[in-house]
Amino acid sequence: MEIKKVCVLGGSGFVGQHVVSRLYEQGCEVRVPYRNINRAKHLTVMPSVSLVEADVHDPGALNKLLEGMDAVINLVGILHERKRGDFQRAHVELPRKVVDACRATGVKRLLHMSALGASQEGLSRYQRSKGEGEALVLAAHGEDLAVTTFRPSVIFGPEDSFLNLFAGLLRWTPVFPLGSPHAKFQPVHVGDVAQAYAASLNNSATFGQSYELCGPKVYALQQLVEFVARVKGMERMIWPLDDEMSSLQAMFFGLLPVKLLTHDNYLTLKTDAVCACPFPEVFGIRPAALEAEAPAYLAGVKPQRFERFIDESRDR
Numbered sequence: 276m277e278i279k280k281v282c283v284l285g286g287s288g289f290v291g292q293h294v295v296s297r298l299y300e301q302g303c304e305v306r307v308p309y310r311n312i313n314r315a316k317h318l319t320v321m322p323s324v325s326l327v328e329a330d331v332h333d334p335g336a337l338n339k340l341l342e343g344m345d346a347v348i349n350l351v352g353i354l355h356e357r358k359r360g361d362f363q364r365a366h367v368e369l370p371r372k373v374v375d376a377c378r379a380t381g382v383k384r385l386l387h388m389s390a391l392g393a394s395q396e397g398l399s400r401y402q403r404s405k406g407e408g409e410a411l412v413l414a415a416h417g418e419d420l421a422v423t424t425f426r427p428s429v430i431f432g433p434e435d436s437f438l439n440l441f442a443g444l445l446r447w448t449p450v451f452p453l454g455s456p457h458a459k460f461q462p463v464h465v466g467d468v469a470q471a472y473a474a475s476l477n478n479s480a481t482f483g484q485s486y487e488l489c490g491p492k493v494y495a496l497q498q499l500v501e502f503v504a505r506v507k508g509m510e511r512m513i514w515p516l517d518d519e520m521s522s523l524q525a526m527f528f529g530l531l532p533v534k535l536l537t538h539d540n541y542l543t544l545k546t547d548a549v550c551a552c553p554f555p556e557v558f559g560i561r562p563a564a565l566e567a568e569a570p571a572y573l574a575g576v577k578p579q580r581f582e583r584f585i586d587e588s589r590d591r
């Protein structure tokens with residue numbers, strides 16, 4: 276059966292809006308639950324996308340959302356807890372409810388968002404909760420439910436909260452104290468992630484599989500921050516903190532009401548977010564390069580201006 280009707284949980288988020296757009300382009304009818312219409316209203320311009328106000332944690336509401344759907348994509352996730360137990364609720368309990376709702380409503384296809392480094396033995400609560408959620412979703416794979424999970428490195432794109440966050444923070448200080456400067460990432464473009472989801476939906480070769488998704492190149496966090504500063508044309512001194520100072524910085528930031536960084540994030544950064552293999556061939560995608568895509572949205576300038584930076588990065 277060709278999948279035509281898809282419910283996207285977390286469709287209002289950064290990755291979600293790209294996944295929803297890709298499914299729309301592919302001719303799908305898409306149902307997106309939302310909590311806050313202001314976070315989702317940009318999706319209303321696509322005629323075959325319907326927005327439904329719903330509490331996805333309520334099993335009855337979830338069953339209703341999934342009724343008549345061919346597939347569900349679960350992108351719900353958080354980086355910071357507002358209160359203890361939030362990771363468990365979003366990354367473990369919700370995936371379990373989604374599996375139950377698929378069984379209750381006869382939905383036979385489930386795509387689930389995990390993350391590189393997700394593991395039940397992970398150092399951070401984020402990693403352990405993501406690992407537990409992914410494991411239970413993969414364990415649900417069977418004849419009645421075809422499951423695929425995705426484990427991306429950090430995702431970049433016009434609305435990302437990674438490079439854009441550093442772009443914002445760098446404005447405020449000539450000297451930038453950077454925690455975990457040696458943490459490794461292999462950033463993957465949001466368009467490639469969305470395409471992998473769209474390509475996986477009907478492809479039985481991906482059933483029961485888990486895929487790591489990375490871009491073409493590995494960077495240390497410090498290189499990425501230096502890249503952002505150059506793109507923004509800002510002369511900044513990046514001050515790399517040692518491990519002890521990085522931990523203290525994360526603890527301090529974790530106490531602030533606005534959560535930019537927490538000690539749990541610091542622990543997550545201790546595991547390199549780097550893929551063991553190139554982008555999975557099954558999706559037929561050549562992943563986009565950070566240097567080719569990010570300058571256009573970070574600074575509104577043409578990537579050619581950064582050829583020198585690219586050459587320098589290659590030499591490192």
Ligand SMILES: NC(=O)c1ccc[n+]([C@@H]2O[C@H](COP(=O)([O-])OP(=O)(O)OC[C@H]3O[C@@H](n4cnc5c(N)ncnc54)[C@H](OP(=O)(O)O)[C@@H]3O)[C@@H](O)[C@H]2O)c1
Pocket residue numbers: 284285286287288289290291309310311314331350351352353365388389390391427428429430431437
């Ligand atoms: N961005 C990355 O670099 C990255 C890397 C690896 C994995 N991931 C994973 O990819 C997924 C999407 O990430 P993103 O960057 O798109 O995040 P995002 O922009 O923060 O979007 C998260 C989505 O989940 C929804 N959500 C969050 N907490 C919820 C809750 N308690 N109940 C119901 N809905 C909730 C949000 O709804 P509202 O709009 O109402 O807030 C939003 O639709 C997450 O699972 C994340 O862990 C992201």
